[in-house]
Amino acid sequence: MNFPILSLIAFTPIAGILAVLAVPKKNEKLIRVIATAATGIALLLGIGLMLAYNYRDGAMQFVEKYTWIKTFNISYHLGVDGLSLSMVFLTVLLCFLACIASYRIEGRQKEYFVLYLLLETGMLGTFLALDLFLFYVFWEVVLVPMYFLIGIWGGPRKEYAAIKFFLYTLAGSVFMLLGFIALYFTSNPHTFDILELQKGSGGFAIGFQQIVFMALFLGFAIKVPIFPFHTWLPDAHVEAPTPISVLLAGVLLKMGGYGFFRISYPILPEAAKWFALPLAILGVVNIIYGAFVAMAQIDFKKLVAYSSVSHMGFVLLGLASMTATGMNGALFQMFNHGTITGGMFLLVGVLYDRTHTRDLKSFGGLGAQIPVYAGLLTVFTMGSLGLPGLSGFVSEFLSLLGTFPVFQVITIIAVSGIVVTAAYHLMLLQRVLLGPLNVRWKDITEINRRELVTLVPLMAITLFLGLYPISMLYLQGPSVAMLVEKVKGLLV
Amino acid sequence: MMNYPYLIPLFPLMAFAANILFGKKLGKKSALVSIAASTASAALSISAFVNFLRGSVASVSFAWLNVNGAPVMFGILVDQLSLMMLLVVSVIGTLIQVYSTGYMSDDKRFSRFFAYMSLFMFSMLSLVLSNNFMMIYIFWELVGVCSYFLISFWFEKDSAANAGKKAFITTRIGDVGLFIGLAMIFWLSGSPYFSDLPAIAQNPDRVLLTAAAILIFCGAVGKSAQFPLHVWLPDAMEGPTPVSALIHAATMVAAGVYLVARCYPLFAACPAALVVVAYIGIVTAFMAGTIALVVNDIKRILAYSTISQLGYMIAALGCGGYTAGTFHLMTHAFFKALLFLGAGSVIHGVHTQDIRQMGGIFSKMKITAATFIIASLAIAGVPPLAGFWSKDEILVSMFASGNYVIFGLAYLTSIFTAFYMFRLCFIVFFGRPRKADLHAHESPAVMTVPLMVLAFFSIFIGLVGSPLMHNWFGHFVTFGEGHHGGAPAGLIMGASVAAGVIGIAIAFALYILKWQLVPQAVRIRFTWLHTLLINKYYMDEIYLSAIIRPIALLSKYSFRFDKNLIDGVVNWTGLFSLFLSEVKNSFDKHVVDGLVNGAAKLVDLCSGHARRLQTGLIQNYMLFIIAGLVIILFVNLIR
Amino acid sequence: MIANLVKQILDLKIPEWFISLSVFYFILAATAIAALMVVTLKNVFHSAVALAVTLIGVAAVYLYLNSEFLAIMQILLYVGAILTLIIFAVMLTAKLSDRNIMQANEQKLASFLLTGALFAILAIAIVKMKIGEPAAGGTVALNELGRSFFTDYVLPFEFISLVLLAALIGAVALAFREKGDE
């Protein structure tokens, strides 16, 4: 057994929690430093992981496996491949940046950072777990701190949003649990091991696959979120404090998509095939519907939240295509959505900190007042609307291109969604930055250095991946190819 | 000689980076950075051109993306067409940036302007050099966004911000078609490269091929402001005038024409697509030409003229006039840039855009006026200026294609062109000032020198395609259509000259001699026509009520749907609970209190009811268990 | 004539089993009626008296079932101890006004229907059990029963003593509280 780097990454935040707990409540500065250090170490480890990863090989790497509950053949089984590595990196990166953005959180900082770090462990564990039971445990571990983080430090309707988030996602995940259990009892020998289950994937009857797929779908769909299970999202995003919105959009939504990649598709390929068309339809509904609803928003944050719904539609579309191109696009889109929408939420937060409003109607003309902020907002907005040269374009492009041969009409409808997407994004830019200056904000201050630190890395990644996207495909391509091989795509 | 064509776009990119990052420090020097970069690009373009003539073609490629398992290599395509475009873009771009240093000198976002200009140069040059669909799409979008930034450069004006948005969204509608088209190309062939287009065109599925071609053309419709997506271009005049000159006259709008030319192997293989192209082009040309007759804003006249001329080019391509279309693209770039810059100079001098307030400024702005009139003559097709040769070429190719309706409309349009251009010239430069406090003055040298250079090109550039130079251009940029043997070339050349002369003559009669050519009665009878034209065929209004409003409403209702229906899970739950709460007021608290959504409402409602079972009366409880027992036993009994 | 008839009737030889059975069914009927009175009489005190009758009737049934031991226990423990306690409690809590107020609550009808249904189900089940004749000589000797308490049934015996002890301690704790408190 080699160096347990994955456990180290996943449990570094826990070490941070213990350290934070040891610090008296009053010493907020030290608490912040510890939390930042913990997330920073996790980030460094994540970068180390990226460097140590063998990009030629699409199989699992850095595998750790210890028996946990022998009775059920459950093991503590971690590993990364191209599917999870980008998600892990996204998680450690966003957690670090959002941690810096958390300095402005008001009150109860000790509790905040403890929950925050717990959240990070949960998210990392979800992406690293190779055992369904372990996966579920981490999946649920995410819910609890998230509930508190929204509920305690959220906006005016925080309680409603928090409980809604909790109930919705739990409702989905318990059905997911049933699906896992069904898989366990149907596999031979009984196992929760994802890799083992993948090997025996051909063995499940189609009817069984469909039922289990539906059960898992409920869990993942609510997380993604897929229309019509998305209504928790706008509330949660809007009420959550800025750093938590970042993680919610940046990482939590990915857990759902990742579940399709890691579990539903490789283990239940025939059901996936059978479900491709409905999924594609749901994807396009997400894209179009999300965009239309976003257009009607006058709340900055809500607009970004609904744009997430729209963006995640591309993930579904790419998944539904079951082609290498489409699935690469879907996975890539998950990463890009994390960086771009994460950045968008940070920007919303920056503005909100200064103006204490998110009402788009009350802004205007800020472009002349705070040009650096304006520039950043413009870049992220353009990334969000899928401007070529920024990463969002590439992934949307890939998933559409991958889907086109399989579902022409659906793709065409989806593509026309980019017009609406452009419309609401430009509307956003116009309402915030352009037009005559609202005199209320004539003394507004420019974005500060700390905020820049949180945003510039995201922008750099967005640009880099937009200009040189194949680098991401080097990372995820081999694993996606293996997955596609497994699901025997409708069209190669 | 150096031959690094792939460096051509990179210089402006570096200039962009320098200006956006260090714009504040650079101050006025940012203009120098940008100009130096585009000068370098121009020089490299010339060197590439020379090398190309010598037969040496440089190439470069790198893997950018994997699609369908095969890497998509990004590379450059240096051929006749792209070289022509490179030269046009880099030269005109350089001149316009020089001009801008004067025009924009007072602007507070001076360096930002040059940053955007450089970014545009980068995008446009890259677009021209692209060797595959994906790359061209990327830069296609990038020029679009540059256009957006530059149109709404003076974003404090709502109209500018709106115009930018409109431009971006309208062109994006076309891009949807382009996207689907290129996805179809991918699907049909698996290859995104232009070099494979002739092979792709062999695909037996003609319907799909035609569809793909038309969809790609949609992109051109948007970008080149063709009917019905032309509405953004006149509004785009809200941007600074050099922007209008560079982007919305000379280069970017020509990208659509370039795209069609680039994909000509595909179109050539699909006659139906060509017909669509031709008719869209001529309708655009005619319609915009007519609107230009009545517009009074100097830049808008030029904008409609641009639309009209682009329609001309498109129609030429649609009629098989590959050389004619591209040739006109080149000549038009020069004289239209000159026209815009001239107009900019006028605006700079008189601080208004309404021609009805100008007049008699010839004497005060001699260089401007002279170059402007040269350009007008060029566009009107007066020999031997540039426009004459290319327009003649187009008319010949239309006639040769045998489509006389198109030819007729094109001919009519060329009369209109001459007329409205000289209507403009006569009103602006001659006669007496219509406004008393018009303090017109000549622009500084940085502005007039580019005018003069462009005027030079406007006069002489056409010669490369003229019989005088043995139709060198036609041999250089050609799709092998040969010379139009069937057309009476001489006759058409005469007719073309006549059209220009007629147009100018009418304008002269109306605006210099003040003749009442049309009787009052007739004029009154045709007021509706005037109104129709003034309102631009009501296109904007139609869009507003047929598309924009419905979409806004749809969006609003989607949100309501989302908020009320989806969120309420099932509407009846809400109604049901409402009904119940009316029946029993005491339940209000439980119905309304802290509910998550419809399902939770239901649970809570049940809970509120069910807890009433717990009456506190022990014998009720006992009754309950007996009832339970009886039920359990009874169920078994009947089973 | 009539006297003759009377004489004849008086001379009729009634079989012993008939008398025994008649008495048995009479006891059943009387006990059932007494039980009914327990649950319906307005005066709780009267109910308690009816309960005594019922309990004695049940003891008689035990006799018929050859369980003299149990019959004795019934009389001693039930009637002697339990019922006495109940009557005490009745007197302790009785008020004069209670005589006139309703002793049954509003769920009489529902209760009647449900218990009726339950009885029907029970009766059907019992009839369906098709119980045959009891085993011959199925009586258990008294001394065997007595010995059982100290052999096979020693553990239950210990347990019931615990039960009684717990009840005693509890009852004392509950009943004696007033002294210290008030």
Add this chain to the structure above:
Amino acid sequence: MSVRELLINSVQFAPELFLVLAAFAIVLFDFLSRSKQRDLGIVSLIAFAVAGGMLWFISSHIPPQSSVYFSGMVTVDAFSTAVRFVICIVMFLAVLLSMGDRFHRDGDTAEYYALLLFMSVGLSGLSLSKNLLMIYLSLELVSLSSYILVSLTKREFFSSEASLKYFLFGALSTGIMLYGMSLVYGLTGSIDLDRTFAAVAAGGLNAGALYLAVVLVLAGLGFKIAMVPFQMWAPDVYQGAPTPVTALISVGPKVAAFAVLLRFFYKGIGDFGMNWYDLAGFLSVATMTVGNVIAVSQNNVKRMLAYSSIAQAGYILIGFAVPSALGKQSVIIYLLAYVFMNLGAFALVIPLIRAVGSEEISDLKGVAQKAPVAALALTLFLLSLAGIPPMAGFLGKFYIFSAAVQGQKLYLAVAGVLNSVIALYYYVRVIKYMYLDQPEKDLAVALHPAIVAAVIIAAAGTLSIGIYPEPFIRIVAGAVSIF
């Protein structure tokens, strides 16, 4: 039975014997000297600890001589030993809770602790019984002790009302059960479970009558586990009883009654020709739905926990409705988890409601900021009850759902998961008031050392079962392997 035999027999029951002696000792001690009550608490604490230790020692070092003792009245096997051990834990925690609450300050502690000890003997008896008579007597011992325990807070009206209801309801249920037992006896000719099993297995019994008898027996046990339709007493009694007693009766009798239920059904009746699994499934769905749905609208924390415990019993019954080893295991695993998390929750409810002076959930506003540790611990237990990993409650749910899925009872699994979503809502409601709301008044939460100890034990149990369940699973698997 010789003295020697008696002694050998008795060794296996030394813990119970010791507990009885301890009860006597406490009563006598109290009678002789009026000393501090706390000593009595510690005495009973030690008694339970010693009893547990003895049980541990005996089970690991003195193998039972035979499977049955006292003429087949009781049996000593892995199952009964495991349940007895759980009961020791329950009682130990219950004593700690009692010591932490102040209600017994005004006397009667000797009776209180003696009754606790008696009750524990009754619970042990339930888990050991192999005979209907012993089941009945043990149940009565448990019942009578708990009736009194509920009413031992003298002047509290609620407490005596709860006690009366508990008593009347319990007496009725016991009566019905007794009638059912008499029918079982009538059908099989024996009150020994082995023999009833043999009689049922031999066939020829009237299925309808047997079903009737079984359902009637279920009444008494259903009363103890608060199963629908015998759950009606629970909320009133839980609310009215002193909180430590509530904690105890929500756990102890439930564990023992489930043990009896398992033994009665698997060892006493079997499933020959009578499918009582469907009945259990139906009752399970009814129980959890009723419990969860009504709990949503509760404002009294004890009452809410009462409905919650009804719902928990519903989940456990799922394990009952599946005829598999996993089903039986899941019953015990869930019970084990339930013991720790429910007692843990009550352990914190005691000081919290004292501190805020109210049992209303909404009065717990902002407690987290005044008593962070208590709030955190309560959150842990509530989330465990809701089935969130990595707490014990999740393992229980996992087992239950596994059993349902394996047994192809999809409706049970779906009902279970839907219910656990509803349940989350009311558990989180408590958490919401504690954490999300701002405190309205200044309050000091005093944590008695006994409470702290109880919380630590419960939390350790809850977490260790959740995080590393393997040893527990192995013990439970061994315990239910007798069925």
Add this chain to the structure above:
Amino acid sequence: MISITHVMLFSALIFAIGLYGALTRRNAIGILMSIELILNAANINLVAMARLWGDKSGILFAVFVIGTAAAATIVGLAILIAVYRNAKTVYADRINLLRW
């Protein structure tokens, strides 16, 4: 010879009557008495079955039932008196503060 079935039917009747009483008597002592009827019904059954099978365990069971009934009555009455002391009533439908 008496019919065991008839005895059992009689016991069922007593059981039903007891149930009815438990459900309808307002006085808690009345309820207690009704429950005694139920216990007696069970006892009759036990004894009848013991007679049927010629088995002693039924009789012994019944003895134990009588014993526990005594214990239960003691406890019940003690509780009742405690309630009476607090509420000044023994009517079960007056004692309903704990509800919902």
